[in-house]
Amino acid sequence: MTPESAALAAPAPRLAAGQRRAQLLRLGTEIFSARPFDAVSIDEVARRAGIAKGLLYHYFPSKRDFYVAVIGAAAHELREVTRPETGVAAEDRLRHGLEAYLGFVEHRAQGFRTLMQGGIGSDPEVREIVDSMRALFVGRVAAGMGVEEAPPLLRAALRGWIGMVEAASLDWLENRDLSREALAGLLTLSLGSLVEHATTPRDA
Amino acid sequence: MTPESAALAAPAPRLAAGQRRAQLLRLGTEIFSARPFDAVSIDEVARRAGIAKGLLYHYFPSKRDFYVAVIGAAAHELREVTRPETGVAAEDRLRHGLEAYLGFVEHRAQGFRTLMQGGIGSDPEVREIVDSMRALFVGRVAAGMGVEEAPPLLRAALRGWIGMVEAASLDWLENRDLSREALAGLLTLSLGSLVEHATTPRDA
Numbered sequence: 001m002t003p004e005s006a007a008l009a010a011p012a013p014r015l016a017a018g019q020r021r022a023q024l025l026r027l028g029t030e031i032f033s034a035r036p037f038d039a040v041s042i043d044e045v046a047r048r049a050g051i052a053k054g055l056l057y058h059y060f061p062s063k064r065d066f067y068v069a070v071i072g073a074a075a076h077e078l079r080e081v082t083r084p085e086t087g088v089a090a091e092d093r094l095r096h097g098l099e100a101y102l103g104f105v106e107h108r109a110q111g112f113r114t115l116m117q118g119g120i121g122s123d124p125e126v127r128e129i130v131d132s133m134r135a136l137f138v139g140r141v142a143a144g145m146g147v148e149e150a151p152p153l154l155r156a157a158l159r160g161w162i163g164m165v166e167a168a169s170l171d172w173l174e175n176r177d178l179s180r181e182a183l184a185g186l187l188t189l190s191l192g193s194l195v196e197h198a199t200t201p202r203d204a
Numbered sequence: 205m206t207p208e209s210a211a212l213a214a215p216a217p218r219l220a221a222g223q224r225r226a227q228l229l230r231l232g233t234e235i236f237s238a239r240p241f242d243a244v245s246i247d248e249v250a251r252r253a254g255i256a257k258g259l260l261y262h263y264f265p266s267k268r269d270f271y272v273a274v275i276g277a278a279a280h281e282l283r284e285v286t287r288p289e290t291g292v293a294a295e296d297r298l299r300h301g302l303e304a305y306l307g308f309v310e311h312r313a314q315g316f317r318t319l320m321q322g323g324i325g326s327d328p329e330v331r332e333i334v335d336s337m338r339a340l341f342v343g344r345v346a347a348g349m350g351v352e353e354a355p356p357l358l359r360a361a362l363r364g365w366i367g368m369v370e371a372a373s374l375d376w377l378e379n380r381d382l383s384r385e386a387l388a389g390l391l392t393l394s395l396g397s398l399v400e401h402a403t404t405p406r407d408a
Contacts, residue, residue, distance in 0.1 A: 118332075123240055127321075132317055134371075152381040157390060160372035167338075167367020168360045177356040186361055186401055193397030197390055 028070035033110035070094045074111040090144045102180050105169045134162050156199035207232045232274035237314035278315040294348045306384050309373045338366050361402035
């Protein structure tokens with residue numbers, strides 16, 4: 001391929017396969033966070049990536065495959081940045097995890113929005129990615145409390161708390177009128193009260 | 205139309221327009237709660253409703269219009285059943301509202317699931333329906349506390365609480381191992397603590 005034909009066919013630099021895939025996933029995060037799945041075309045993705053459509057299909061056989069990969073990459077990143085450190089006290093682990101989570105929300109806002117939009121979406125594969133991420137978070141919080149398998153009320157409470165963290169995070173992104181510390185403090189205190197309510201026998 | 209040709213074209217009884225529309229929306233709730241949007245065809249909806257495809261298009265010009273109407277009807281129903289009674293004390297209003305909400309979750313499980321699946325979906329019109337329902341719930345809880353416009357931390361807390369109610373409700377539907385009273389009790393206590401955390405000045 002001469003330099004001229006390369007410029008015509010693909011103005012973007014040639015990348016190694018791993019880099020190209022990462023570039024496409026970043027671009028997908030940006031595109032899908034801004035517009036609904038139906039409104040995104042593969043032509044547009046290829047054009048913005050500066051590659052031929054055929055090359056895009058080489059990495060992702062369909063638009064849906066591309067979307068699932070974008071959601072999967074965001075979920076993977078969020079799981080990894082919040083991974084509990086070993087040798088850290090339980091309450092510090094929770095605080096670190098929550099800080100890392102809100103850091104992801106803040107700095108990877110598009111990725112977080114895309115993940116949440118896909119989260120309860122109607123695609124079963126996408127829902128599976130987000131649901132298993134949520135189940136992992138519930139398990140980590142329970143493990144931090146020394147609980148191997150949470151009884152029903154505690155499980156519902158922890159699952160509810162993850163829903164609270166997600167909803168409050170989306171509110172935070174939308175309004176941007178709270179400090180990260182204030183939100184983290186609120187969510188931490190709420191988890192404490194919630195666990196207390198879920199584990200204290202109640203009188204009618 | 206002779207009785208015979210009517211029987212061939214449409215085995216279902218003839219319904220008045222309002223009844224037909226309601227029948228189609230009920231059917232849509234059932235279909236969309238069980239399978240993703242993309243996997244549902246208008247042919248199937250018409251067949252299961254026992255009407256010609258043309259008649260279905262008369263009510264809903266496209267599959268997406270049908271889906272938006274199904275989500276809208278479920279949101280409308282949930283808003284209505286949880287509407288606060290006048291002349292009732294604030295804490296009773298919350299309790300009644302929450303009981304009605306969980307009653308909807310329990311008895312209209314398909315409608316609730318469809319609503320939540322569409323809730324953070326990627327269709328802007330659908331998202332608008334669910335987001336404005338959530339904003340209404342936040343406003344009602346704040347009004348029950350005598351708050352006209354919630355300051356940022358309280359607003360995030362209330363928005364988070366709605367997310368908790370939704371997530372815990374989905375967990376409840378999935379596992380069915382909790383009484384409605386136990387879940388309502390947990391959510392009510394959690395709201396109390398959450399509001400306290402969001403309105404009490406904190407020392408670092």
